Amino acid sequence: MLTTxxxxxxxxxxxxxxxxxxxxxxxxxxxSFKPSSxxxxxxxxxxxxxxxxxxxxxxxxAQELFLSSLRNxxxxxxxxxxxxxxxxxxxxxxxxRLDFPGKKLVLMTSxxxxxxxxISIVTPLFNLWRTIGLYDTWPGLIIPxxxxxxxxxxxxxxxxxxxxxxELEQAAQVDGATTYQAFRRAIVPLAAPGVFTTALIAFFIAxxxxxxxxxxxxxxxxxxxxAALAFFTGSSQFEEPTGAISAAAVVVTIPVVVLVLxxxxxxxxxxxxxxxxx
Amino acid sequence: MSAITLKNIVKEYxxxxxxxxDVSLEIADGEFVILVGPSGxxxxxxxxxxxxxxxxxxxxxxxxDDLVNDKAPRDxxxxxxxxxYALYPHLTVFENxxxxxxxxxGALSDDEIDARVRRASxxxxxxxxxxxxxxxxxxxxxxRVAMGRAIVREARAFLFDEPLSNLDAKLRGQMRTEIxxxxxxxxxTTVYVTHDQTEALTLGDRxxxxxxGVLQQVASPRSLYEQPVNLFVxxxxxxxxxxxxxxxxxxSSISTPFGELPLTDRLRSAVEGRDIVIxxxxxxxxxxxxxxxxxxxxxxxxxxxxxxxxxxxxxxAYVPFTSHDDxxxxxxxxxxxxxxxxxxxxxxxxxxxxxxxxxGDDATLWFDPASAHVFDPETGDNLTRDxxxxxxxxxxxxxxxxxxxxxxxxxAERGDAAVAVPSAG
Numbered sequence: 001m002l003t004t005x006x007x008x009x010x011x012x013x014x015x016x017x018x019x020x021x022x023x024x025x026x027x028x029x030x031x032s033f034k035p036s037s038x039x040x041x042x043x044x045x046x047x048x049x050x051x052x053x054x055x056x057x058x059x060x061x062a063q064e065l066f067l068s069s070l071r072n073x074x075x076x077x078x079x080x081x082x083x084x085x086x087x088x089x090x091x092x093x094x095x096x097r098l099d100f101p102g103k104k105l106v107l108m109t110s111x112x113x114x115x116x117x118x119i120s121i122v123t124p125l126f127n128l129w130r131t132i133g134l135y136d137t138w139p140g141l142i143i144p145x146x147x148x149x150x151x152x153x154x155x156x157x158x159x160x161x162x163x164x165x166x167e168l169e170q171a172a173q174v175d176g177a178t179t180y181q182a183f184r185r186a187i188v189p190l191a192a193p194g195v196f197t198t199a200l201i202a203f204f205i206a207x208x209x210x211x212x213x214x215x216x217x218x219x220x221x222x223x224x225x226x227a228a229l230a231f232f233t234g235s236s237q238f239e240e241p242t243g244a245i246s247a248a249a250v251v252v253t254i255p256v257v258v259l260v261l262x263x264x265x266x267x268x269x270x271x272x273x274x275x276x277x278x
Numbered sequence: 279m280s281a282i283t284l285k286n287i288v289k290e291y292x293x294x295x296x297x298x299x300d301v302s303l304e305i306a307d308g309e310f311v312i313l314v315g316p317s318g319x320x321x322x323x324x325x326x327x328x329x330x331x332x333x334x335x336x337x338x339x340x341x342x343d344d345l346v347n348d349k350a351p352r353d354x355x356x357x358x359x360x361x362x363y364a365l366y367p368h369l370t371v372f373e374n375x376x377x378x379x380x381x382x383x384g385a386l387s388d389d390e391i392d393a394r395v396r397r398a399s400x401x402x403x404x405x406x407x408x409x410x411x412x413x414x415x416x417x418x419x420x421x422r423v424a425m426g427r428a429i430v431r432e433a434r435a436f437l438f439d440e441p442l443s444n445l446d447a448k449l450r451g452q453m454r455t456e457i458x459x460x461x462x463x464x465x466x467t468t469v470y471v472t473h474d475q476t477e478a479l480t481l482g483d484r485x486x487x488x489x490x491g492v493l494q495q496v497a498s499p500r501s502l503y504e505q506p507v508n509l510f511v512x513x514x515x516x517x518x519x520x521x522x523x524x525x526x527x528x529x530s531s532i533s534t535p536f537g538e539l540p541l542t543d544r545l546r547s548a549v550e551g552r553d554i555v556i557x558x559x560x561x562x563x564x565x566x567x568x569x570x571x572x573x574x575x576x577x578x579x580x581x582x583x584x585x586x587x588x589x590x591x592x593x594x595a596y597v598p599f600t601s602h603d604d605x606x607x608x609x610x611x612x613x614x615x616x617x618x619x620x621x622x623x624x625x626x627x628x629x630x631x632x633x634x635x636x637x638g639d640d641a642t643l644w645f646d647p648a649s650a651h652v653f654d655p656e657t658g659d660n661l662t663r664d665x666x667x668x669x670x671x672x673x674x675x676x677x678x679x680x681x682x683x684x685x686x687x688x689x690a691e692r693g694d695a696a697v698a699v700p701s702a703g
Contacts, residue, residue, distance in 0.1 A: 165364065167360055167362065167364040168364050168366060170331050170351075170360075170364070171358070171360055171364035171366075172366075172377070173331070173350070173351040173352055174329055174330075174331070174352075174356065174357070175352075175357075175378040175381065175427065175431070176352045176355075176381045176382065176431070177352060177381050181381055185366075185377075185381075186366055189366075189368040190367065190368065
């Protein structure tokens with residue numbers, strides 16, 4: 001149990017961390033409502049809040065650039081997340097449950113892949129993709145994204161699957177379940193939160209990527225939002241597109257927040273508590 | 279309810295290690311059989327083979343008359359309680375108990391499932407916890423939920439895999455009686471694995487003692503305690519364990535570190551042709567000369583008490599001695615088999631709690647030589663085992679058992695609603 005003093009320190013620390021982490025977000029949020037004349041005013045809050053920045057990205061000049069990239073980002077991230085989750089679930093299930101030669105190799109390889117610096121692969125990949133026609137296409141981004149999302153998915157899911165008490169599967173079988181029923185009724189409900197959490201992490205990795213996004217695309221055919229933001233321009237060459245970029249940044253944050261809110265109940269850990277003594 | 283027959287069951291692992299070796303055992307309908315032995319003796323493997331979670335390398339396993347060797351667990355219709363309960367954490371207590379019933383879609387109506395679960399929960403006193411999740415239950419409650427899941431199915435037999443080993447001592451005692459009562463009430467064939475000999479002796483109609491995968495003896499608890507077939511069973515059953523003393527066979531007596539055992543007819547024929555034997559005497563066979571009437575045939579000896587332990591209901595006194603080289607190796611091996619540490623050789627004596635003996639006292643103790651067992655130091659066989667007496671004890675046990683079941687069924691028929699559980703079928 002924490003003493004009152006400890007509790008106060010924890011509260012202070014938490015507030016400090018929250019301020020440090022959320023201040024930039026708040027600043028971007030505030031900036032997104034500023035008219036272009038106020039961008040350099042130096043005040044935190046806009047004196048006359050306006051929606052013009054949102055209008056410009058959703059209906060105005062930047063509309064085409066932003067909306068197409070938003071579509072690309074959502075599509076590419078969702079597909080690579082789904083693929084990575086399915087593959088990682090199967091791989092992790094096998095690694096956690098079965099004893100097969102090369103088990104360590106799979107884990108080590110995926111670790112090696114994940115520590116390989118992205119920037120060092122991007123140039124060869126650029127050349128390769130141009131040659132085989134994957135440059136500036138959805139698959140051209142989905143494949144490298146999976147190289148980012150698969151390793152971490154395999155590792156987290158393996159760790160998660162390892163702590164599922166497999167005795168439950170046996171208990172279900174003794175209770176009269178078929179192998180499929182045992183998996184479906186006893187194991188899946190326990191594995192689901194882990195898979196959701198992993199999928200969420202994978203989605204954010206794909207969603208936030210910038211290096212692949214800007215290097216392997218050239219048009220709105222496949223360019224994702226983080227890359228597209230770099231192509232925003234002001235309404236004249238003397239104007240910075242800061243307001244529009246802020247508004248876009250706020251818009252792309254929304255799906256992330258929605259996802260976390262939607263799945264936070266599934267993410268609740270400790271669901272396995274009580275299955276076995278402990 | 280069913281009879282289970284094991285015939286020459288063998289479990290061999292890939293490396294050729296036989297975890298269970300040639301075990302044959304007949305479990306009668308409604309019988310409560312305990313598989314007991316030190317860790318690694320294969321008792322759990324054997325149970326898992328019966329339920330179908332382990333493959334049988336060779337041998338025959340029959341439930342009633344069906345050969346079930348190759349049947350999947352679900353087709354054997356047995357209910358099992360796991361050591362750590364294996365409750366489904368995402369389901370409420372009600373759904374946990376109802377789980378087996380819901381697997382066969384459409385077989386049972388919701389009303390019927392509800393009625394069955396409630397009958398089981400009433401029997402196990404879980405009524406007020408039905409809506410809770412396993413994580414919020416105490417160890418004893420989880421244990422009862424696991425039992426509820428087992429009895430609700432009205433399976434052909436119950437299998438228990440060390441169900442009480444995760445509970446603390448007090449709860450273990452309570453649950454032990456609970457299990458005994460439940461089994462008596464339902465009259466369902468039960469196989470129960472434990473390493474705890476108190477559970478073995480109190481619960482079992484018959485107890486099967488295993489050592490390194492080999493069945494040593496199957497007998498009623500009394501017969502096991504009084505007439506063990508060998509050194510291992512004698513050492514395993516009983517707490518504190520039986521004392522094993524080296525005995526040199528002389529002209530007219532067996533000489534032990536604690537007195538001379540006169541060679542009566544019984545002993546003479548037992549030790550015939552041997553120079554060295556192992557004499558086994560239970561701690562409760564010893565008495566203090568000052569506190570009891572000493573019969574004529576008693577063997578008396580002087581002992582310096584090293585340590586005493588007063589337990590309220592009795593007093594344990596320890597007397598160290600040096601073992602004979604010829605039997606030391608055998609006794610050390612036995613100790614290892616029994617999960618012991620092979621510390622020192624000492625005599626344990628269980629005396630009346632009123633005794634005033636304390637550490638360092640000199641005492642004169644006596645024991646009745648008729649209570650002594652004599653074992654072959656090579657094979658470990660009990661040379662003084664009275665087979666006729668053992669049989670009588672077994673018969674007595676079987677009779678008591680039959681009466682208990684009849685009583686329980688009468689009670690159930692009279693409509694003792696609270697205990698008249700699913701059984702009937």
